[in-house]
Amino acid sequence: MTAKENFFKGFVKENPLFISALGMCPALAITKSIENAIGMGIAVLFVLVFSNLLVSLITMNPKIREKVMPVRIPVYIVLIASLVVIVEMVMEAFLPDLFETLGVFIPLIVVNCIIFGRAEAYAGDHKPLESVVDGAGMALGFTGAIMIISLIREVLGAGSITIWGNIKLDLTFIFDFLGIEPISMFLQPVGAFFTLGFILAAIAAIQNAKKNKTSKEVSK
Amino acid sequence: MKQGLTSGLVLLILGIICGLTLSVVNFLTAPIIMQNEQAKKYESLNDLGIEMSQYTITDSSLSGAIDTVYLLTPIDSQTNPIIRVYSVTTTGFSEGLNMMIAVDENMIVVAYVTVSHQESPGYGKDTLETHDFNMVGAVLPDTTQFEAKAKTTVTCDAVLLCFDLVAIQATLDFGGEN
Numbered sequence: 001m002t003a004k005e006n007f008f009k010g011f012v013k014e015n016p017l018f019i020s021a022l023g024m025c026p027a028l029a030i031t032k033s034i035e036n037a038i039g040m041g042i043a044v045l046f047v048l049v050f051s052n053l054l055v056s057l058i059t060m061n062p063k064i065r066e067k068v069m070p071v072r073i074p075v076y077i078v079l080i081a082s083l084v085v086i087v088e089m090v091m092e093a094f095l096p097d098l099f100e101t102l103g104v105f106i107p108l109i110v111v112n113c114i115i116f117g118r119a120e121a122y123a124g125d126h127k128p129l130e131s132v133v134d135g136a137g138m139a140l141g142f143t144g145a146i147m148i149i150s151l152i153r154e155v156l157g158a159g160s161i162t163i164w165g166n167i168k169l170d171l172t173f174i175f176d177f178l179g180i181e182p183i184s185m186f187l188q189p190v191g192a193f194f195t196l197g198f199i200l201a202a203i204a205a206i207q208n209a210k211k212n213k214t215s216k217e218v219s220k
Numbered sequence: 221m222k223q224g225l226t227s228g229l230v231l232l233i234l235g236i237i238c239g240l241t242l243s244v245v246n247f248l249t250a251p252i253i254m255q256n257e258q259a260k261k262y263e264s265l266n267d268l269g270i271e272m273s274q275y276t277i278t279d280s281s282l283s284g285a286i287d288t289v290y291l292l293t294p295i296d297s298q299t300n301p302i303i304r305v306y307s308v309t310t311t312g313f314s315e316g317l318n319m320m321i322a323v324d325e326n327m328i329v330v331a332y333v334t335v336s337h338q339e340s341p342g343y344g345k346d347t348l349e350t351h352d353f354n355m356v357g358a359v360l361p362d363t364t365q366f367e368a369k370a371k372t373t374v375t376c377d378a379v380l381l382c383f384d385l386v387a388i389q390a391t392l393d394f395g396g397e398n
Contacts, residue, residue, distance in 0.1 A: 071227040075234055082238040086245050093249035096256045 007133050010141030017145035018203055022113040026105045027146050028192040033162040037150040039098040041143025043091065043106060045136065047083045048115050052135035054079050055123040076119045077110070084109045097165075114142055152195050157186030265290060265305060268322050268331040274300055285309055285385050289393065292322075301325045304393055306386045307335070312378035314338035317348075319382045323390045327360045329383070344375030353379060361387035 001009075016022045023044075030036045055076060059065045068075055088106050091099045099106065109115065118138055123131040154161055159182035161169040175182055185191050265272060275292035282289060288307040294300035301324040309318045317337045322330040332355060339345045347369045353376075354367040363383050368376035 067226050067230050070223065071230055074231060078231070078234050078238055082242060085242055089242075089245050089249040089253070093252040093256070096253075 003130070003133055006130060007137040010134070010137035010139075011144065012141075014138075015141045015145055016114045016117075016138050017142055018199060020114075020117075021200075022117055023142055024196075025108060026112065027149060028189065028196060030102055030105050031146050031150040031153055031192055031195075032157075032187055033154050034147055034150045035098070035162045035164050036101055037143065037146040038164070039091075039095065039102055040105065040146060041139065043084075043087045043102075043109060044112065044114070044142055045139035046087055047080065047109055048118060048135040048139040049132055050083050050135075051076070051080050051115055051119055052123040052131035053128055054083075055119045056126060056128040056131035059124045060128065072120075072124065076116060080115050080119070081110045114138060149192065149195050149199065152199075153186045153191050156183050157188075157191060158182055158184075262290075264307075264320060264333075264335050267333045267335075268305065268320060270303065270305075270322060270331060275303070282389075286389050289389070303330055304390060306389060308382045308385050310378045310381045310385070312337065312339050312375040313344050314340075317375070317378045317382070319379065321382060321386045323360060323386060323394075325394055327387075327390060327394060329355050329358045329360060331356060332383075334379075339372075339375050344372050347372040347375050348379070355383060358383075360390055363387065 010016065012019075014020065017024070017027050026040055026044075030040050058068055058075070059072075084107060087109070088099075091102075091106065118131075118135060122134050126134070151161065155171060159170070159172040159175050161171065163169065172182070183191075186195065262272060262277060265277070270292070272292075274296065275294055277290055277292055279288055279290045281287060286306050286308045290305040290307075292303040292305060294302065303322050303324050305320055305322045307318065307320050309316060311317065315338065317339065318335040319332060320335055321332040324330050332353075334348045337345070337348055339348055351369045352367070354365055355363070358365050360383070363380060366380050366383065368380070
């Protein structure tokens with residue numbers, strides 16, 4: 001696999017959220033606005049890139065690897081937890097509003113399956129640079145996925161798009177034109193389930209259609 | 221046995237490295253976090269129009285309608301009196317009418333501000349946002365100079381109750397009437 005393929009696989013083909021269904025909790029909980037999604041995405045990017053790098057560095061040396069392997073799970077957890085605490089402290093200091101909005105979901109990155117999954121499934125067996133590229137691709141794929149959910153939820157639920165802070169794109173004129181009100185249900189947790197459910201259903205439908213097409217071509 | 225020892229050592233070393241790294245990050249970010257928290261806490265106090273830079277502020281939590289009392293001790297005690305700012309919540313037309321009322325050591329109401337409320341737009345909301353209740357300068361517990369606004373009796377009663385509750389607490393805090 002080339003570096004480019006390695007990087008882009010997390011965007012669509014192996015998207016952690018839409019394909020592997022990992023990291024569902026933050027995807028459902030914090031996707032009320034694009035701003036939240038970007039904030040969570042940056043946090044996950046930092047943690048995933050550095051955890052992959054550190055895990056790869058630790059397991060690269062055969063002697064160290066031999067000693068770490070029996071306790072690799074606690075080692076990974078300690079590394080990931082430390083990185084998450086660093087993100088938490090930095091975010092609380094420099095982005096207090098975002099920190100407050102994301103709340104408990106920042107510490108919960110520790111148990112985000114994407115981070116641990118990539119450390120166990122990829123970084124432990126690959127070189128540091130490859131692991132960093134994989135981590136960056138997966139994190140950006142996750143960020144893109146939660147941004148899509150946020151976009152749908154915010155537009156339908158609030159009739160606006162919060163890009164960052166006070167920078168808002170007001171789309172209420174569309175609702176005025178249609179003569180309807182924004183559907184506030186989409187800002188509630190139930191809206192997150194609906195949105196994610198419809199997206200996953202659409203992806204499944206596309207995948208099935210592709211499979212059917214391929215099998216028809218093969219049978220011909 | 222040896223394997224167990226090695227594993228323990230690996231975790232110990234990792235723990236020490238991570239602990240040191242975190243302590244460095246904490247050393248760098250803790251003052252900024254504390255500053256942010258302080259600024260946020262006292263943000264609403266600025267709405268009272270009191271020059272906060274002339275005071276050192278300490279706060280204490282209470283249970284009941286008055287949840288927080290901020291003690292403003294003047295840096296220059298000769299020119300400024302001690303002020304206590306009470307964060308008090310009552311129920312008007314809806315729950316959660318929160319006010320901040322500043323009372324000095326002579327039991328005089330120095331300033332007051334409505335922090336948050338759920339009152340009806342056009343009625344209670346307008347009263348809270350535009351009406352002067354004429355309480356600045358009132359000597360607590362006397363609230364006879366309170367001026368209500370017609371048609372918003374429930375909201376005005378809630379505001380008056382805020383002043384009455386603060387009067388009771390201030391009497392206790394400042395050691396009785398002068």
